[in-house]
Structure formats: structure tokens, C-alpha cells
Amino acid sequence: MKKFINNVENVENEMLEGMVDAYPEYVKRLPGLDVIVRSEKKEGKVAVISGGGSGHEPTHAGFVGKGMLDAAVPGAVYTSPTPDQILEAIKAADAGKGVLMVVKNYTGDVMNFEMAAEMADDIETAEVISNDDVAVEDSLYTTGRRGVAGTIFIHKIAGAKAEAGANLADVKAVAEKVIANVRTMGVALKPSTVPAAGKPGFELGEDEMELGIGIHGEPGTSREKIQPANAIVDHLLDKIMNDSVDYSGSEVAVMVNGSGATPAMELYILNKRVHDVLKEKGIKIVKTYVGNYMTSIDMAGASISLLKLDDEMKELLLAPADTIALTQD
Amino acid sequence: MKKFINNVENVENEMLEGMVDAYPEYVKRLPGLDVIVRSEKKEGKVAVISGGGSGHEPTHAGFVGKGMLDAAVPGAVYTSPTPDQILEAIKAADAGKGVLMVVKNYTGDVMNFEMAAEMADDIETAEVISNDDVAVEDSLYTTGRRGVAGTIFIHKIAGAKAEAGANLADVKAVAEKVIANVRTMGVALKPSTVPAAGKPGFELGEDEMELGIGIHGEPGTSREKIQPANAIVDHLLDKIMNDSVDYSGSEVAVMVNGSGATPAMELYILNKRVHDVLKEKGIKIVKTYVGNYMTSIDMAGASISLLKLDDEMKELLLAPADTIALTQD
Numbered sequence: 001m002k003k004f005i006n007n008v009e010n011v012e013n014e015m016l017e018g019m020v021d022a023y024p025e026y027v028k029r030l031p032g033l034d035v036i037v038r039s040e041k042k043e044g045k046v047a048v049i050s051g052g053g054s055g056h057e058p059t060h061a062g063f064v065g066k067g068m069l070d071a072a073v074p075g076a077v078y079t080s081p082t083p084d085q086i087l088e089a090i091k092a093a094d095a096g097k098g099v100l101m102v103v104k105n106y107t108g109d110v111m112n113f114e115m116a117a118e119m120a121d122d123i124e125t126a127e128v129i130s131n132d133d134v135a136v137e138d139s140l141y142t143t144g145r146r147g148v149a150g151t152i153f154i155h156k157i158a159g160a161k162a163e164a165g166a167n168l169a170d171v172k173a174v175a176e177k178v179i180a181n182v183r184t185m186g187v188a189l190k191p192s193t194v195p196a197a198g199k200p201g202f203e204l205g206e207d208e209m210e211l212g213i214g215i216h217g218e219p220g221t222s223r224e225k226i227q228p229a230n231a232i233v234d235h236l237l238d239k240i241m242n243d244s245v246d247y248s249g250s251e252v253a254v255m256v257n258g259s260g261a262t263p264a265m266e267l268y269i270l271n272k273r274v275h276d277v278l279k280e281k282g283i284k285i286v287k288t289y290v291g292n293y294m295t296s297i298d299m300a301g302a303s304i305s306l307l308k309l310d311d312e313m314k315e316l317l318l319a320p321a322d323t324i325a326l327t328q329d
Numbered sequence: 330m331k332k333f334i335n336n337v338e339n340v341e342n343e344m345l346e347g348m349v350d351a352y353p354e355y356v357k358r359l360p361g362l363d364v365i366v367r368s369e370k371k372e373g374k375v376a377v378i379s380g381g382g383s384g385h386e387p388t389h390a391g392f393v394g395k396g397m398l399d400a401a402v403p404g405a406v407y408t409s410p411t412p413d414q415i416l417e418a419i420k421a422a423d424a425g426k427g428v429l430m431v432v433k434n435y436t437g438d439v440m441n442f443e444m445a446a447e448m449a450d451d452i453e454t455a456e457v458i459s460n461d462d463v464a465v466e467d468s469l470y471t472t473g474r475r476g477v478a479g480t481i482f483i484h485k486i487a488g489a490k491a492e493a494g495a496n497l498a499d500v501k502a503v504a505e506k507v508i509a510n511v512r513t514m515g516v517a518l519k520p521s522t523v524p525a526a527g528k529p530g531f532e533l534g535e536d537e538m539e540l541g542i543g544i545h546g547e548p549g550t551s552r553e554k555i556q557p558a559n560a561i562v563d564h565l566l567d568k569i570m571n572d573s574v575d576y577s578g579s580e581v582a583v584m585v586n587g588s589g590a591t592p593a594m595e596l597y598i599l600n601k602r603v604h605d606v607l608k609e610k611g612i613k614i615v616k617t618y619v620g621n622y623m624t625s626i627d628m629a630g631a632s633i634s635l636l637k638l639d640d641e642m643k644e645l646l647l648a649p650a651d652t653i654a655l656t657q658d
Contacts, residue, residue, distance in 0.1 A: 021600060
């Protein structure tokens, strides 16, 4: 295992310290806790929080800031955060108008966020569960579909709604609308290595790729010989667009997300094909994000997310955000 | 070679198309050329342009936009752009007040930018050559030191000076001041693979790292057994701080730059140590950037840059920028 680390047991802690050291203008850490909050709390608004295992950076702490999240709860690598930490995030983020919890559909995450919400009995909470991955129904860590990179559109859009002063019900409603309209599928060329494990989570032959990979390296839909980028994009888009969202004639947002070890060069090549295919289908792309948004440590791979927009989601997507990993005017 | 590509001969072209498709609000491509310019040209200011081989994304095209570059000229992967392309960038970027060319010190880059400047005889040009890499004097592709990630501080600071309306001499002067005050050193854990070559540019044993690596995988100062992250940072900082810039008691900007395949987790762990060491030395960090700013395709590695600031550089560093890869209010 070749990594810039000191001690596998201290990876999460040092990472969080390094992030807070780097960006005090955006985030601070609650003393003694694995909870990241905005460096300046905004009062009188619905708070939006998220969390999950570490290893997906910049998810989630990189999206804490104006127009997106109010707090993030990073667990150990690829491990759900504990209810006590989530409870502290709820308490710290609450600004008097309630807290929306954005949870990716993984059994441990859902259970722990719900337990924390129960413990926070004097704070109003609501929950949405993202499940944008079209690859598989049920899986190693889920009942139902997995929540993956499309979740970042929830952070952006629900975050903008909350920033604009909406109440908890309306912030939750727009988050649910994003969930209903976003679909994602991924592919891996090389596995990731959890520091504490010291070796890759799975093996892939020198000419193999895993289609439909999960963000923790969970098995996808098939393992195949690696194909040209365009053929891979076509396969992913085919699955995404033949799922339950009708994208025809619509306006969409695109995310071409890198898994951590895939260079920007390759993500842009994938994006070119996404645009070419969607243009040919008469689908209008309103906004595109290409980069490492929800990674899998050092996995080489990518995912494509497609969000069908209506006027409300479009306006909120294009609204300003100011976070470590996503800033727009 | 496992990569998301279609054809090794078309990598650069498809990458540029994919970038322009993704971010039309920031950049456009000059028709038929490998030149990226701002989607909306700003008239009446000094233009700042840069360029060099592709494979270092988001460098340089990712820094084209308000407060940074006016044009970028990407060559083939790890290959200098040609004078004719650079000339077109000069012509396109010039807005009546002259063009500053920011060139990394590589023999081919310097030669071709200077040739282009001569060809642009009716446009006033000036040139600065970055050489921030403290690892080696002279090298495979340079006489003198290599220009590496510290160059991005030139884009930011000279770009802000130009945006503020300064004349060519003053924009050049502040660029030279950055060059005089920024030092960088890198390290690699795994080599990069140029698509057209199809195999890694060098080999490293399973327990080896290359200290002082160049951004094209050029040999560094030594090949050693991999060490804990903190020891690696200490080594790099020691070389940087015992070079010719006296950082003691000063205000600095830090960049912890990823080489393309290094996850954010590890960059943050490196950054924690950078901050701990500098704090202990009484050096004040004004601004930190952690991420993939000047990559080496899919190399696993990182570099640390330290820029000693004065009031002018500090103000310009903190000024707004709005580009694909660096946006700040």
C-alpha cells in the first residue's frame, strides 16, 4: 500500500485536521468530535446536514458552506458515522427552523441518522434518502438502490432552498424532487484501498472493468473487458436513460464524477461523449460538473449522473454556492 | 494501460472538447486551434496567457477566466505547444494593452513562446519564466530549475493585477516578484502513463518513492523507501525553506498539490503536517490551496509550494477569481 499516511488508525482525524487547517474561511470542527460545520453559522434558516463514511472526499465536508450544507458528519473510512456524532451535528446545525438530513441509502447510514433524529427530540428533523444508483436493486450494504454522486445535487438544490429562507417542509420537498429526477451509474478500472485494510478491496484483471460499481467497491452489474470511453459512456447512459425518469425533451444537469485516481483528462473525454449523445437526443444541458465530487479513496473510475430539471430545481442549481469543493456566483 | 480514452491520437482534442462542453460559461476554444480563451473577452486590460504540454489538468485551461488567465495553449501530452498556436493565443487574448506570457521553465516551452512573441510583432508582449522547483538545477528538459505548481500563484496574482487595470510592466513586475518568492518540491509514489506511450514513464518499487520528481516524471533528487507522510513533508519543507527565500517570520500562501491519482484524503494529511510545521516556526499562513492544480496525468504524488507574501501579493492572491478550477469571492 503506497499512501501518504502516518498511521492507519489516525487517517480520518488527520484528514479532518488538514481540511480545517486549509480552509478556516469555510469550515471548523466541533471540538473533540468528527463533525464539520460552517465556520460562521447562519441563524434563522433550515439547516441541511449530511454524512457517511469517509473516503469519499470532498463529500461531504467539502460541501459545507453557503448555499449547500450546514454540517457534515464523516464516519471512519467507508463506515457509517455513529448516532452520537450525528446528534451533535443536528444540535450544532439547528438554527431554529429544523434540520434536513440528507442520507445516502446505506443500511448503516439510514439507521444511525434515524436514531440520532430520535435522540434529538426537541429539534425538528426531517430526512430524505438518496438512491440514485441505477445499477443494482439491493446490494451488499443496502435494501433498495444505493445513494451515490447524484446526492450532491440534493446538497446543492436543497441547500439553496434553505439558504433562501424556505421552511423545513419545502426544503424537504425539493430534496425529494431531486431524488425523483436524478439517476447515476458508475464504472471502475482499478479498485480502492482502505488504509486499515492495506490491500485493494477487490481485484480486476489488467483488461477488465467493473460496470455499475458501488462507491465502496461493491460489485456492479457485470465485469467486462475494458472498452473505449465512448462505448462505456453509451452503456452507462443507456442504463440511466432507460430507467424510470423520462429525460426526453427535458433540460438536465450532468455530473461526470471521478472516483479519486482518474485524471481530469479522462473525465473530460467521458464528458464529451455525454454531451454528444444528449445533444443528439435533443436534451438540453443546463449545467455540467466534471471532477472529483464523490470519490472512493484511490479508485480509478467514474460515474455519470443525470438530473432532469424543472424551473424550481434549475434556479436553485444555478444559485450561488461557496464551499471548499463547489463555488459558483 | 487502463484509461477512459477512445484513441490515443485523439486524447488532447477530445479532452479540450469535453472541457469546453462542460464549461461554456468560462471558456471557449478558438475554432480549429488548440487555444482556450475566456468565453467573454474583457477589453482594455493586459492579457495574461500561459501554456505547456497537456496532462497537467486543470493547468492551464482550468485557470482561464476572470482574475486569472485570458488564454491557455495546451500542447500534446507532455509536449510544448507550437509557436503558431501560441501566436494565435497572443492575438486572441490581446485587448490593446499587451500580453504577459507566463512560461514554465522547460526548454521547448521557452523557445516556442519566445518564437511566437517574435512573430506577433505588432502586439506588445512580455515574458516571465517560472522556476520554482528546488529539487534540481538543470534537468532532462531544462537549463536551470523547472517551473512547476508554484506557477499557479503567478496566474492568480498577475491575473488579479491585470484584472485591476495595471499596465504590462506592472503586471510583469508582480509576476517576477511571485517567482522570486515561491518555492516548490514534489514527490511521487507511482508513475504516470502517457496514453500514446501505453506504459508508465518510469518504474518504482512497491516500497519506493521518488523525491524531487518533475511534473513529467523526470528524475528527482533521490529514490528512497517510502516514509510516513510527516517525514515526507518534513523533507520537502526542509529543502524548500533552506533554499534562497527567507520565510522566517513571514506571511505565506501554501499549495498542497496532487499529481492526479492521489486522493484528497492524503493531500489533507500532508497539509496538516505543513501547517503544524509552519505554525511551530512562527510562519503565518494566509491562504491554503489543497487539491489537483497541476497534475501529471495519473501519477500518484504531491508537491508542496510556499509563497512568501508581501502586502501587494497578499491582496492580489485574495482578490476574486472565477475559473473552472479556482473560484473565490
